[in-house]
Amino acid sequence: MKEFKEVGRPLKRVDAFDKVTGRAKYCYDLLPTDHLVAKMVLATVGNGRVVSIDTSEAEEIPGVVGVYTCFDPDLPQQPFGTAGHPWSCDPGHQDIQDRNILTQRVRQYGDVVAAVVAEDTVAADRAVRAVKVEYEEYPLELTRFEAVDRPEDFPPLHEARPNNIIAHVDNRTEVQGGYETVEQILDDPQWHRTHIEVKTPRQSQAHIELCLSFAYGEGDRIVVVSSTQLPHICRRIVAQALGRPWGDIRVIKPYIGGGFGNKQDILYEPLNAWLCEKVGGRCVLLELTREEVFAYTRSRQPKECHIDAAWDDDMNLKARSLEGWSNQGSYAAHGHALMANTANSFRQEYSAKELAHHGVATTFYSNETCAGAMRAYGVPEGNWAAEVLMSDIAYDMGWDGAEFRLNNFMELGYKDPFWPGPLCCYSRGIDECVAKGKELIGWDEKRAAYKDQTGPVRRGVGMALFSYKTSVAGLSLETSNVRMHLAQDGSIMLQMGATEIGQGADTVFSQMAAETVGVPTETVHIVSQQDTDVTPYDSGAYASRQTYVAGTACRKVAEELREKILDYAAFLNPKRQGPFDMRDGVIYDVAGNEVTTIGEVSIQSYYHPTNAKQIEAQDGINVQENTFAMGACFVDLTVDIPMAKVTVNDVVEVHDSGVIINPKTAEQQVHGGIAQSVGMALSEELLTNPKDGSIRNNNLLDYKIPTMMDLPDLTADFVETYDPTGPYGNKALGECPCIPAAPAVRDAILNATGVKFYEAPMTPQRLFEGFKKEGLI
């Protein structure tokens, strides 16, 4: 492993001080005082069509600037896709474009049929209430059975897909061991076999900052300031929605208060920009309420998976099959990519011993609220499926779950057979992760101590593993551009196209730049705000791609900047013998004697009478390789059976994310991820009203995320492998932590009570029903 000096330092976040003091500038902090306020008129039926809209009363309300409906003659007609994916010039690789800025066809409760712009929020809210919309209603298609097995004469949700199937994919691995099909293995009575059916919830990203943007005219162009994870993609989608050249749109992304994938869709920025056009370029704010964010933005796809498996007496999986359905809701958004991730991750993780594998995955439209990306993007659902299976088998066979899992876990050198480009297990620290986790939680002691418990309150210990690919390289475009320049004092100005969305990206990029240039991180100043007119192109924050992909670009540009600095030092010191080296900002000649400093080089480079030129570098990369992060989670908990109440006592999560750039921020990532995964395990689920498709618990009181009060002190630890494809030996970390805690909780409840739960979250209601069914209550 390489020796690093700045990489690996447990530095305080570069934005820590500004964020705790409230100085950090978020979207709202940049809002001009003289802005107008937009509010949306949302459909109050779950399926139908707008027949007419009467705006006359609304337009009379003092302060109303305009009311704009889905019948507006200026309304751009071309549909657009909202998914935050890189564009592709290949039409076959483009996202489905099925959304309009305002819609006459109502596909979900809350579709936007009109919008009001007013001088203030009060007038806008009054006007929204005064708009009269008449609908023609169609039968609701909420469930898989309603949406897919639909009568042919139902009005189609989307003309292009009258059967509501967005995608249906069937993947079979090559069959080994003399069988012809996976079914033969799964039917072979010489193996142990099982069939289970699991469900995962519509989880909400529940970020603290709401979804908001504001737009204003600048010359003939439109500036959109948005709380988005991906400003460059936001520019593209706004332009596509408006039917304008992309360069006509400028997007600025300030600090953002969490996104977790919800801000990886571009939902309301096109409406915001269009309203700005309609009012002649005046600044228009479009901020969703908390209730609107819960119900009408995005959420984790609710999924159902049916699993068959066969295994032998020696802890070897022989075959597995998974049939999964994803209820995508009203629009395609990320399309089938999420469900593909679910099926892929299920297949990849325990691929070591299988003779065959069969995965079938279907994503379908319905009148449910539209799903989208959420942290780990389909993998928690695949992991729930994989780990619930492993949990059941180990429990039924009386095996140590850790040993059983490790025996089947993806091997070093594993290559995914269905990934279009290289996706390979280039580094593998899972054994060490499990060993460390077992020791930290006291696995063997607790397994022994919790045996044969009786009584209403019981302890349990459980575990789960996971694997997670790093970025989408190989499947989709992974490109990133970075720019650096030297300031007069030798400090480095760093501009990343990649975005800080609360995860700590700015801090680790600063460390990477410092490491490679050869200066202390304290002298690297990163520009956190992205501005598409200025910032180098990068597709943004998703897929745990940034430290890997943008990190590779950062290293490349830092190397170029370093070379230019050393070249200028050589120009200034022609008598000293090179090649020069720089460490901690001091420049040495070939003999190791100090020549000059970066500060001296930089001030000369600015003010040299005949050779003054700002030293800077910009470059970009295409990442073509992809590797797996992995890890293990261990949970200790107490189940109060009659109260149907679970108390989490301890969580230990150990990650192999390769080299850790910053142990402190990495630990923070893990803490947050565990909380989200525990939420998925025990409480988090958006509930759809079957009468109209609306969301019932659209607020932070009725939608329960774990708070500090609900969680014990969390233990995060790391096994540092050196991945040969990561720029600094690093692999994905951003999303991984929200994967394995949910099935580990489930495993621990099984350990405590002997009751098998298949549907997350395991709410008190479901726990009660499960315990009652098994005779514990």
Added chain:
Amino acid sequence: MKEFKEVGRPLKRVDAFDKVTGRAKYCYDLLPTDHLVAKMVLATVGNGRVVSIDTSEAEEIPGVVGVYTCFDPDLPQQPFGTAGHPWSCDPGHQDIQDRNILTQRVRQYGDVVAAVVAEDTVAADRAVRAVKVEYEEYPLELTRFEAVDRPEDFPPLHEARPNNIIAHVDNRTEVQGGYETVEQILDDPQWHRTHIEVKTPRQSQAHIELCLSFAYGEGDRIVVVSSTQLPHICRRIVAQALGRPWGDIRVIKPYIGGGFGNKQDILYEPLNAWLCEKVGGRCVLLELTREEVFAYTRSRQPKECHIDAAWDDDMNLKARSLEGWSNQGSYAAHGHALMANTANSFRQEYSAKELAHHGVATTFYSNETCAGAMRAYGVPEGNWAAEVLMSDIAYDMGWDGAEFRLNNFMELGYKDPFWPGPLCCYSRGIDECVAKGKELIGWDEKRAAYKDQTGPVRRGVGMALFSYKTSVAGLSLETSNVRMHLAQDGSIMLQMGATEIGQGADTVFSQMAAETVGVPTETVHIVSQQDTDVTPYDSGAYASRQTYVAGTACRKVAEELREKILDYAAFLNPKRQGPFDMRDGVIYDVAGNEVTTIGEVSIQSYYHPTNAKQIEAQDGINVQENTFAMGACFVDLTVDIPMAKVTVNDVVEVHDSGVIINPKTAEQQVHGGIAQSVGMALSEELLTNPKDGSIRNNNLLDYKIPTMMDLPDLTADFVETYDPTGPYGNKALGECPCIPAAPAVRDAILNATGVKFYEAPMTPQRLFEGFKKEGLI
């Protein structure tokens, strides 16, 4: 001359729409709502020392956050220079550093001795009034005689220069014609000779936007948002004043509402940044009042020049000498550079026939308010001296002033003997300017018609020429960096280090970039706002340097970008034969057949599966050459002698600024400059109270700038030479228009009345006295 397509288009300004609709973002538009307000406690004596400051009462006022005095132990002690000049690593070439953030030594009325930070303006103003300052007063040294011929025991204004002399320069050209000294020529009775003494006023830049900035903490750093002409220099001076690494300071420059040189000094930004530090990084606004801007920022240096001249019967000047004094006031600021410009321009303009020239120039400290840069930077004063002399001679000799002037005007190939680097007349259109101007004003007809007038109301016609160097290349560092990148739609994103300060720079840079890349200007999007963390380095807007110096950088970078675009087009079209060419965004092969478009190249460059990389270019230049712009002004006016009132009937100004990048914006520049020069001629002068050195007319009511009502329709025209050193054949234009109208007015008054005025402005009071003395009243 080259054929241009985008250069030369009379385009509307790129910021026109935003500025007339009020959407353009100036400093105040970016101010966060939760800012604090700073107000300054200003000295009420003109010379002295602060003995004590009692802040106790001020600190008790509700809303006051803090009162900070010149005795504050945290106050940085190192003095700093305020002039907006590029830094030099050579200490002998650095500006004088003689100012402190707050001062105990009071050198002028209005020196800042303390500052208040409060929650709002009312509290801040109350607190300022409640601060009690005790002074020890010293004798006032306002005039040249008081300040230079001072008693030795007077307390020095600045310890480093106890005699108050900032600089004294004596330049003698090589003597020709058999003489040994210029004095011999000036004493030779075979020549006509004269001695005159002229004065020019303390003119105010009178920009509409006040001087303001706000500062806030960002991490450990300080961000200063300022209405400055030179953000990069602002960063440097703030850092130097605070004694911090330059990279610790980030300066953002939005649109600014005029500067005219006053915002070429960094006056209060250091105080603003220090107050921000004192309040823990909270945002602090420091906005000067109109009265403070007039009295305590900068103004044109008041100057006095004594001139001797000799000439022959054939319209040939034989020798001239000038002795000039500049009353710089309390601090050195731009030092001697302004007075040097006065003496240099006096020498250069009519250099053709002289046998010898002698210039002596002195700049001295006094207790007057501090002078600084104002549009044309000393040259209007030198031009007043030169043209008043020419006016007198032509009048006395009965010559045609145009003919006499042209006979002596700087010749093609003239090289300034005292300029450290090349400064040469590389192109010369003065004859055509005069011919065009004469025709437009009707020179010959009016000269004839206005002969032998009598009566109280008379018409006059007058003229003046000028020459003006382009940039400060050769004397000081002229460097500029520019960045461009291609957006996905093939539009060009342009980032200039050079700044838009209302003069139209953004528009002409956009045209230059378009011209060289080979696209329409409409597809170039310039980032107007500079941010020192992001924007390429450039020293800013002054010295009419930007289209020449930054324009050269713009062309170079556009060439590089164009090459990269054509290279990528070649990569995409390997079978087509190059070299490729691009015109209007269409790319052609060597045979002239269309291959592709810039739009297709750019989208591929972003999303190519294996070769995606943002196409961009950044580069910088050092300009080493320097050339002269020139021109002629003609004025027709009416003098009402008993009313001592001048009405300007017509002004025609014809410029040779080389190739005109944009005729429309060029014309606007000329209109504004004429107005300022007419103001200098007739009304603009800040008046010092001899009792304490305060400014008497510190407001727009008592300080008279010409408005639309005071001016006729102005005629601007151009003679387009092609200067070989300008990037597009262009030369200086920004400052030139405010030079020649003042002496042309003077010449016209002489033509109308026969009365010679030597002091500008020729206010009604001075006109009355002059007419009375000559017996006209």
